[in-house]
Amino acid sequence: MLRSEDWDQWYDVLLRAFGGTAEPAEERELWRRLTPCERSVGAWDGGEPVGTAGAFDFRLTVPGGASVPAAGVTMVGVSATHRRRGLLTAMMRRQLDDIRAWGEPLAVLTASEPVIYGRFGYAAATFGLHAEIDTGRVRLSVPAGTDDVRLRYVDPRAALDRCEAVYARTVAARPGMLARRPGWERLGVVEAETERDGASPTQCVLAERDGQVTGFARFRVRPQYTDAGHNGQVELQDLAGLDPVSEAALWRFLFGIDLTTSLKVRARPMDEAWQYQVSDIRRCGLRVRDQLYVRLVDVGAALQARTYQAPVDVVLEVEDPFCPWNAGRWRLSGDPKGAVCERTADAADLVLSVRELGAAYLGGVSLAALGAGGRVREVREGALAAAAVGFGSAVAPWLPHGF
The missing domain is CATH 3.40.630.30 (Gcn5-related N-acetyltransferase (GNAT))
Structure with a gap:
């Protein structure tokens, strides 16, 4: 210690x-x-x-x-x-x-070098969307009610409590999000001038509806100028909204900041709505990067802690040389209301390592895709497809920040 x-x-x-x-x-x-x-x-x-x-x-x-x-x-x-x-x-x-x-029951990390942690049973379970959007050409089509959202600039540090209250209300809605203890909110405003590399200090805008704070965006602006005029860049650091129109209002604001022609976005949810509101997805420069790595420390407790979007009744034969207490056969029975996962002597339906369970655990990586890649072996015909549907998630898992 x-x-x-x-x-x-x-x-x-x-x-x-x-x-x-x-x-x-x-x-x-x-x-x-x-x-x-x-x-x-x-x-x-x-x-x-x-x-x-x-x-x-x-x-x-x-x-x-x-x-x-x-x-x-x-x-x-x-x-x-x-x-x-x-x-x-x-x-x-x-x-x-x-x-x-x-x-x-779980250990999670962000990997500086993924190859290091695979041998200890960790696997990538969430992915983040990166983009560099040409806001000089790309337009945003927002849902009805967006104009009812009021936006106003605030001091980022003075607004920390209000932003954190919004964040806390979003945590339960998306797998992979972290419930933060006091003090973590300060990571959003700690910065060094050398890290900005010519960009502005962090700016913050609040979204409000009916007098209540319903979202926020923290960002920097990097002024740039050529003979053709201003072509500054907005660099998004964090954005959260309690409803679709608050989120849309914040994105529309970022698209339209004066003297800027691009918006740089890092590690956003894979299914975030703005992708389906833009006029030209090709001019958004999309890239994907691995985020959160998950390791099941207690297979039974971990699989029992989540629900399954379709009924699952499957015997998993788990390989785990680094944590041998997980190795062996587990019967998982679950549905959208709950689950039970216990040791069993029954014949295996699927054979996989603890890494594949970690990858699929939050619903963002398909067991069927892992099977196609040779990472999951199907013993009972039809078991893989059924389990893949059950393990899925209607909302893409996402890690909101590193640690």
Whole structure:
């Protein structure tokens, strides 16, 4: 366990592992306050730290809307002088044993290098949409009622509580979202001038209906000018709305900011409505990137914690060499109202590893697609198609921010 008095040394090892760039004092102090020392471990060579790993105490929304305890694996690094000595494996071993002892059925992380974490049972379960939209040519068609939404500029820091209240009301609606503890909201306003690279400080706009705050957008503007005129860029940092018209009003605002001709968007939900409101999707420069990696620490508890969009009754034979307590056969019976997952001696219908279960867990990766890729083996004919439908989600899972 990490001692609080060792945090600075421990954190410096992490920063060096990720390139050694110093952070602004405010950001460093925020991470100090957010770090759960009692849930963090380190590797030490004599009196010097050479490895780091932590686990935030999150609650993760799963299909059906339940908020499930999940360890947010974070701050993982090994000094370049101590690579290939088994330190990472030892920390991952200790960490997953701890998470199991804490009674948390899930571990999640964002991977700097995906190949590293696959061998510990993690798999990409959510994806984010990136875009660079030509707002000089692309128009937005918004739903009726959008004009009833009032927008106004506010100071980003002064509006933190109002923005966080909106965020909190959206968490249960989408798998993959994190219920945040106090302090996390400050990540949205901590910034360094070097990170802006010529862009404006963070700006914030609130959406209001009937006197109530129903959405917000935080963004920067990067002024640019050529002989042909202004062609500045809007860089979206965060946007949330409680209803479709509030979201549409915020997107329309971003499309129309004076002296700008493009809107840069990063890591948005794969099914976000603006994609179906634009006049020309080809001029939106869409790209997809992996986001949240999921690892089932307790297969039975994890599969029982979510619901299934169609009835499922399937025996899963699970392979899990790193956490052998998960290995074996599990009967999963579930529907939109709930689920039961228990050990069984019955014959397997599907054979897969814990990685495939992690990929499919939030409903954003199809078990059928994994089967087509040779990652899931069907034993009973028809079992894969039925399970794939049940595991799906009507709403694409999404991770709202990194950690």
